[in-house]
Amino acid sequence: MTPDDDASQAAFRAEARAWLGDHAHLAPVISGIPTEAEVDQWRAWSRTMAEGGYAGITWPIEAGGRSLPYSYLEIWLSEAARAGVPEHFGVIGVDMAGPTIIAWGNDEQQRRLLPPLLTADEIWCQGFSEPGSGSDLAAARTCAVLDGDEWVITGQKVWSSFAQYARWCILLARTDPTAPKHKGLSFFLVDMSLPGVDVRPLPQLTGDPEFNEIYFDNVRIPRSSMLGEPGDGWKVALTTLDYERxxxxxxxxxxxxxxxxxxxxxxxxxxxxxxxxxxxxxxxxxxxxxxxxxxxxxxxxxxxxxxxxxxxxxxxxxxxxxxxxxxxxxxxxxxxxxxxxxxxxxxxxxxxxxxxxxxxxxxxxxxxxxxxxxxxxxxxxxxxxxxxxxxx
Ligand SMILES: Cc1cc2nc3c(=O)[nH]c(=O)nc-3n(C[C@H](O)[C@H](O)[C@H](O)COP(=O)(O)OP(=O)(O)OC[C@H]3O[C@@H](n4cnc5c(N)ncnc54)[C@H](O)[C@@H]3O)c2cc1C
CATH class of the missing domain: 1.20.140.10 (Butyryl-CoA Dehydrogenase, subunit A, domain 3)
Structure with a gap:
C-alpha cells in the first residue's frame, strides 16, 4: 500500500466523493451530545450511508459489507471527513462490536445482530471498564453465573459511551472466579432492554453526558448470548481493542x-x-x-x-x-x-x-x-x- 491511489482506488475515491456530493446535504450537524431530534437525524443519516454501501465496507459480503480492502476504508473515511459529514451513529457497533462478532460469532449471532447494527436501528455500547478496572481490564469483577439455560449478570460498568442510546452491550464478565484473572473471563452480548439493566449518564468535562454507568442487577440473558466459549473473554476482548485502536x-x-x-x-x-x-x-x-x-x-x-x-x-x-x-x-x-x-x-x-x-x-x-x-x-x-x- 502506498500513500497515493492506484487506478482502482482512484475510481473508488471518485465514486465516494460523488456519492457524498449527492447526499451530504442529508447529514445533520452534530456538535456535542445530540438532542432527541438530532438522534433521529443521525440514525437516518447512518441508514443512508448503509443503504449507499458505505457502512462496513470491509466486512464480508455475507455480513452486509462489500469485502473491500482496508485501504478503501481509509479512502472512504478521509472523503467523509473532508465532506464534513458525521461518522456513523453506531460507531462502537460498526468499528468494534461488529468486527468482533464477525471474528467470533456463530451464524445465528451474525444473522440476527449485524444487519440492524449497520443501519443504526440498533446501537451498541462497550461494557469493559469498571470502577476498579480500567487499564487493568482483566481484573473485571462483574460476574456471570449460569442458572439453567440463562446467565445471570451482576455488577457495574463505567465510562460506557453511548450506553444511553444502546440496545446492545458487548460485556466482559467473570465466569470463573477461581481461574487466573485473564482466564476466568467470558464475553457476552447483552440486550440492554432487559429488566435489571440501569443506565445512568455521567457528565464529563464538557458538561455533556457522553458516557454512562451501567448497573446489572441479576440480569438474565440466554445461554446463547456468549461470544466464543466460557473462558475466551480476554481473547475476544483483545480483538475488540485491536479494532478500536x-x-x-x-x-x-x-x-x-x-x-x-x-x-x-x-x-x-x-x-x-x-x-x-x-x-x-x-x-x-x-x-x-x-x-x-x-x-x-x-x-x-x-x-x-x-x-x-x-x-x-x-x-x-x-x-x-x-x-x-x-x-x-x-x-x-x-x-x-x-x-x-x-x-x-x-x-x-x-x-x-x-x-x-x-x-x-x-x-x-x-x-x-x-x-x-x-x-x-x-x-x-x-x-x-x-x-x-x-x-x-
Ligand atoms: C471519553 C471516554 C470514553 C470512554 N468510553 C468507554 C467505553 O465506551 N467503554 C469502556 O469500557 N470504557 C470507556 N472508557 C474508559 C477508558 O477505557 C478508561 O478510562 C481507561 O482504560 C483508563 O482506565 P481508568 O479510568 O480506570 O484509569 P486507571 O486504569 O485507574 O489509570 C489511572 C492512571 O494510572 C496510569 N496507569 C495505570 N496502569 C498503568 C501501568 N501499568 N503503567 C503505567 N501507568 C499506568 C494510567 O495511565 C492513568 O494515568 C472511556 C474513557 C473516556 C475518557
Whole structure:
C-alpha cells in the first residue's frame, strides 16, 4: 500500500466523493451530545450511508459489507471527513462490536445482530471498564453465573459511551472466579432492554453526558448470548481493542487530518484584533509540526491497514496510531484555541467559531484516556511492537 491511489482506488475515491456530493446535504450537524431530534437525524443519516454501501465496507459480503480492502476504508473515511459529514451513529457497533462478532460469532449471532447494527436501528455500547478496572481490564469483577439455560449478570460498568442510546452491550464478565484473572473471563452480548439493566449518564468535562454507568442487577440473558466459549473473554476482548485502536483509529485520524485543513483556514483569517495567526512565528511553527506529524500518522495507518489486509487481523501497531492521534488531536485543539484567542474561549458566545474550540479543548482531554491511556499504550508499544523486556 502506498500513500497515493492506484487506478482502482482512484475510481473508488471518485465514486465516494460523488456519492457524498449527492447526499451530504442529508447529514445533520452534530456538535456535542445530540438532542432527541438530532438522534433521529443521525440514525437516518447512518441508514443512508448503509443503504449507499458505505457502512462496513470491509466486512464480508455475507455480513452486509462489500469485502473491500482496508485501504478503501481509509479512502472512504478521509472523503467523509473532508465532506464534513458525521461518522456513523453506531460507531462502537460498526468499528468494534461488529468486527468482533464477525471474528467470533456463530451464524445465528451474525444473522440476527449485524444487519440492524449497520443501519443504526440498533446501537451498541462497550461494557469493559469498571470502577476498579480500567487499564487493568482483566481484573473485571462483574460476574456471570449460569442458572439453567440463562446467565445471570451482576455488577457495574463505567465510562460506557453511548450506553444511553444502546440496545446492545458487548460485556466482559467473570465466569470463573477461581481461574487466573485473564482466564476466568467470558464475553457476552447483552440486550440492554432487559429488566435489571440501569443506565445512568455521567457528565464529563464538557458538561455533556457522553458516557454512562451501567448497573446489572441479576440480569438474565440466554445461554446463547456468549461470544466464543466460557473462558475466551480476554481473547475476544483483545480483538475488540485491536479494532478500536486500528480501524477506529483510522476513522479518528481521518477526522484529524480534515480538521487540520479547517484550522489551516483559521490560521490565515484575521482575528478579532485584526492579526493573522499565521504571521505569529510560534503559532505557525506549531501548525507546521502538527501537519508533519499528521502525515506520518497517515502513513503509519496505511502500513497497519496493509498488515490487516495481509493477515486478516489488526496488529498491535494500531496502538501507535491511537497514541499519536490523541497527542495530535489535543495539540491541534489547543493551537486552534490560541489562534482564535480569548473570544473563542466562551462557549455559546459570539466569539469566533462560537465556542467550538473551547469545547473541543475540553473534549480532547479524554483522548489520552479513552481506548487505553497513553502510559498503557506506551507499555504495549514497548512490549508487543518493539519487543522490549516486560515492565513487570
Ligand atoms: C471519553 C471516554 C470514553 C470512554 N468510553 C468507554 C467505553 O465506551 N467503554 C469502556 O469500557 N470504557 C470507556 N472508557 C474508559 C477508558 O477505557 C478508561 O478510562 C481507561 O482504560 C483508563 O482506565 P481508568 O479510568 O480506570 O484509569 P486507571 O486504569 O485507574 O489509570 C489511572 C492512571 O494510572 C496510569 N496507569 C495505570 N496502569 C498503568 C501501568 N501499568 N503503567 C503505567 N501507568 C499506568 C494510567 O495511565 C492513568 O494515568 C472511556 C474513557 C473516556 C475518557
Amino acid at each position: 486500528s480501524t477506529h483509529g483510522v476513522a479518528l485520524s481521518s477526522q484529524l487530518i480534515a480538521e487540520l485543513g479547517r484550522v489551516g483556514g483559521l490560521m490565515t483569517r484575521p482575528g478579532a484584533d485584526g492579526n493573522v495567526p499565521a504571521d505569529d512565528p510560534i503559532l505557525a511553527e506549531r501548525y507546521a509540526r502538527i501537519w508533519v506529524r499528521a502525515q506520518g500518522l497517515r502513513v503509519t495507518n496505511l502500513r497497519s491497514l496493509s498488515e490487516l489486509d495481509q493477515t486478516g487481523k489488526p496488529s498491535s501497531a494500531g496502538t501507535i496510531s491511537k497514541l499519536e492521534w490523541s497527542l495530535l488531536n489535543q495539540a491541534l485543539a489547543a493551537l486552534a484555541q490560541d489562534a482564535v484567542g480569548l473570544d473563542g474561549l466562551v462557549p455559546g458566545a459570539d466569539g469566533l467559531d462560537g465556542g467550538h474550540w473551547a469545547y473541543t479543548v475540553l473534549r480532547t482531554r479524554g483522548n489520552s484516556i479513552e481506548a487505553g491511556t497513553s502510559e498503557v499504550l506506551r507499555n504495549i508499544i514497548a512490549e508487543r511492537v518493539l519487543r522490549l523486556p516486560r515492565a513487570r
